[in-house]
Amino acid sequence: MTTTRAEAIPEVGTLEHSDALELLGLVAQLEHVAFARLAADAALAPTIEQRLELSRFAAGAVERRDRVLARITEIGGDPVAAVRQYDDVLDDFDARTQPGSWWERLLKAYVGYGVADDFCRLAAEGLDAGSRAVVLEVLDDASHAELAVAELDAAGSADGVLTARLALWGRRLVGEALGVVQRLLVQRPALVRLVSVGAAGAPDAAPPNAPAKLFGELTAQHTRRMSRLGLTA
């Protein structure tokens, strides 16, 4: 259902849509951050082929972000306001996890933002069908993750010291990333509601332990991701 912006903010089902706007704002912000990171990666990448490829991923993140922003407008929200509320959502995470090498940078993209994506995917289960479809479609684009996996795999399999270091780095990344999720849940009751709805299938049946289940799931996904690289989680 499309509503014009003027009538929308007071009119739409307040709880349902304001929760959706919070998650959509977060997803849009994460895609914008991905754009900025991929553009910086493109500037730093060792070869021209990688620079060309990473700039394409950066452009893809812009396109995905804009799909989410279009959905925000569709349900009567203000895209700029929705993004702005998460302006510094990864500042702490980035300050604590400065990569020391190209490989650490790649693993950070794969593992760190992988946790954020998984979180949004699980929370999206609590969204209306239209918003959920947009979020899942946007988060499904794993082309950059594939690049990271291929490169890390090729580099790591030949070098035991690198593998051990990256396993350690992965553990730090996931710890910090889960910290980000924890802070988000404390600050944003809307996200807790979405996760609970998603876990239960209906808001009233929300299990009291939905967040605990969430962290179990995020950790399991992380372990799966690390083992794809042959790294111990």
Add this chain to the structure above:
Amino acid sequence: MTTTRAEAIPEVGTLEHSDALELLGLVAQLEHVAFARLAADAALAPTIEQRLELSRFAAGAVERRDRVLARITEIGGDPVAAVRQYDDVLDDFDARTQPGSWWERLLKAYVGYGVADDFCRLAAEGLDAGSRAVVLEVLDDASHAELAVAELDAAGSADGVLTARLALWGRRLVGEALGVVQRLLVQRPALVRLVSVGAAGAPDAAPPNAPAKLFGELTAQHTRRMSRLGLTA
């Protein structure tokens, strides 16, 4: 005419296509540099609206670059090699023209890269019809220039000191940009040939003063650009 890469490099009309590959490589490199600069602008822009808009321009530059790379492949060239030869084409220019403010940054994009675009547009006149169409289409996308004009105009018209400073900055930018063109013409006979063909309509009739005419044209375009901003060239 499309040729496969394996047969193309030695087979295609050597002079015509190797000249085209040099210009296409330069245009692709300039678009890639534009992507990097716009992405950096997006990270620095004062408002979220500007950050969103600049990231879209960055994505647009990637798309334009890839259109040029596709043309390089079409005429039998190696896109990565074509871009690589211009890897540091703007390094000197950038080192000499570090902007000191957001306004200087905007003017640099509009004026500095404007000269580069004009140069490529004039040299494109010497290309085969297919390559020329791609280059002119790519260079025709002036959406980012429009943004720069609108913002600079709004800022400058209210502030006499800023206007005077920016006029001075514009003169430095154009001087350095013309220096880049001059070095390119010394190092790249292919580009001189394309400019001469463009100026004359046919290679044999190339006027001996084609480069002089070129600099006259570039300066005239610069003056027109500055006066759009109400700045003295």
